[in-house]
Amino acid sequence: MAIATEQALPRILTGIGEEPMAELESHLDVHGPLPDLRRWSPEQIISVVERSGLRGHGGASFPMATKLRAVASRRKPKILVANGTEGEPASKKDRVLLRELPHLVLDGAAIAARAVGAGEAVIAVSDVDERSARSLELAVDERQHAGLRGDPQFQLFGAPERWLTGQESALVNVLNGGPGKPTFGPRPFERGVRQRPTLVQNVETLAHLALIARHGADWFRLLGTDRDPGSALVTVAGAVSAPGVYEIEHGMPLEELLQTADGREPLSAVLLGGYFGTWLPGAHIRGVRLAAEHLAEHGASLGAGVIVALGQSACPVAETARIADYFAAQSAGQCGPCTNGLGAVADTVQQLATGTASAGARAELARWGKDIKGRGACQHPDGAVRFVSSALRVFAEDFDDHARHGPCPRCSHPPVLPATPIPAFPVAR
Ligand SMILES: Cc1cc2nc3c(=O)[nH]c(=O)nc-3n(C[C@H](O)[C@H](O)[C@H](O)COP(=O)(O)O)c2cc1C
Ligand code: SF4
Structure with a gap:
């Protein structure tokens, strides 16, 4: 095996857009x-x-x-x-x-x-x-x-x-x-x-x-970090003008990636690691690097490489409620804590979003989060409660507001996080 000295990106995406690489x-x-x-x-x-x-x-x-x-x-x-x-x-x-x-x-x-x-x-x-x-x-x-x-x-x-x-x-x-x-x-x-x-x-x-x-x-290992060598493909979506699939070096600053994807508006948060991932508040983006050892400091990981920018015109509560419903619907219905637990979580998030939840709803969600975790045959319920807990933490003020006053004007904006498959994205060249 020859050892090359080439360090630059792209690696995986080399030739795309220039050659018929499928041949x-x-x-x-x-x-x-x-x-x-x-x-x-x-x-x-x-x-x-x-x-x-x-x-x-x-x-x-x-x-x-x-x-x-x-x-x-x-x-x-x-x-x-x-x-x-x-x-x-x-x-x-x-x-x-x-x-x-x-x-x-x-x-x-x-x-x-x-x-x-x-x-x-x-x-x-x-x-x-x-x-x-x-x-x-x-x-x-x-x-x-x-x-x-x-x-x-x-x-x-x-x-x-x-x-x-x-x-x-x-x-x-x-x-x-x-x-x-x-x-x-x-x-x-x-x-x-x-x-x-x-x-x-x-x-x-x-x-x-x-x-x-x-x-x-x-x-x-010429690219990346000790724990996360090499590069990764990431799908960038949401409040960016150039959504698509990018190849990044592990450790790349998140801010730089969002600039490359032409981030459009001030962000309220960024979802790191997809639907099993973690929200990072917009104010905390600076200095964050996209590698496991850095993301761990924020309780996050790159997961399968999905990064969604949430603009301030989107409602994080409505987004969370929709994805919580999606998680409940995707349960395979064979482990009690997942089948019943995710349904109860989705209903309660929905009630918070519409201002119809009981006073103890959020404490109940926190308790269920702990009870459900690790109790399924797969990691589906763990990922689902991680997503909801992270949203409750990062968007606490928005949840307070909805619990008191019901839906906000942003709730009717087009969804940012798809709950069914979406058309293919372009590849960043
Ligand atoms: C609910 C759920 C959905 C998953 N979906 C995928 C998937 O679509 N593609 C995939 O490669 N791995 C998926 N995984 C992870 C796989 O179980 C498995 O870890 C992975 O395919 C192993 O490949 P890797 O070690 O190369 O990442 C999923 C895991 C869970 C819990
Ligand atoms: S934990 Fe996994 S296997 Fe069990 S019901 Fe949920 S999705 Fe199905």
Whole structure:
């Protein structure tokens, strides 16, 4: 593996807008061929990933090498699932990757499959995302015709378009012919698709792996921070004139990103990390850097890279009430604290928003937040209560105002946070 000295961005988004990157020829012209994977032992690949510090980009930021080891150490035949379902309504980065850079994802899948000893790789996309499916289909065909060595057997799969489908055990369940609900039993790395040890990895994580295989672990660490090396794709939305998918260096100042996206108006807050994320008050944006070790000081994380700017013309209470309803509706309805708890949270937030809540409503919400946390089979309820608690804290005055006087004039403004999938965003060039 050659170690390049190139430090600049873009990395993942290189060539987009200049070359037809979805085509194999352009992909190889821009990135060069993958090294011959058959000459790498699984342990060699895993140790490069370990040294690179690559973490997952699907939301939990889990170290990839740890997962690779867990799956590789199992005896039975393995399988890889590339998670491109992107159920978060405000996120668009995975769709951009699948549509515009399918070969980067397939390269990464080939390397990850080799690392764990999987002969098959399933690329899962949303079943309404026809453009991504088409782009992947063409890319897989091209690779087969070109006789690329080292590819596993690729298989495309359309998963039901739902928030929960992307949760790894739910996705495995769907792939096994069941409903798209998280399961309580063994984890996918123990027993997953067709009872095989299964590595589930976000498609962006795989795209970074494709570049690490070409340029090395040290190259990857030339950008970013100690805890969060490298770059990340982020989807920027809300009160900006240039919403879209951007590639940032981990540690980039949030203010700089918002300026790049042409922030439009004074902001009341910024949502960091998407719907499972945390609100940061507009007055606290200065000095915030987009890397785990910096965001932790604000109780936030980058999650799957969704960043939404909330302008002062939007009503944070109405936004919170709508998303709390969305969370309740997305529960898989199989764990009591999630099914009943999120419904009660949504109803109470709705009452606060309309000025019909009881005097103890907020204390009740705080209590439920603690009771619900950690009591589901998946992290859905934890993420939901994190979002609501953060809104209650950051927008305390707005909630007071609504509790006393009912809806404000801003409540009727068009929603900022989508509660159903929204059309594709442009890619920042
Ligand atoms: C409710 C819920 C929804 C999720 N949706 C997605 C998704 O759409 N895409 C994704 O890659 N990961 C999603 N995840 C995370 C996956 O469970 C899993 O951690 C991830 O695919 C692993 O890939 P990574 O380690 O490369 O991030 C979701 C998790 C939860 C709890
Ligand atoms: S915690 Fe909620 S969403 Fe997760 S499995 Fe249980 S009921 Fe379903």
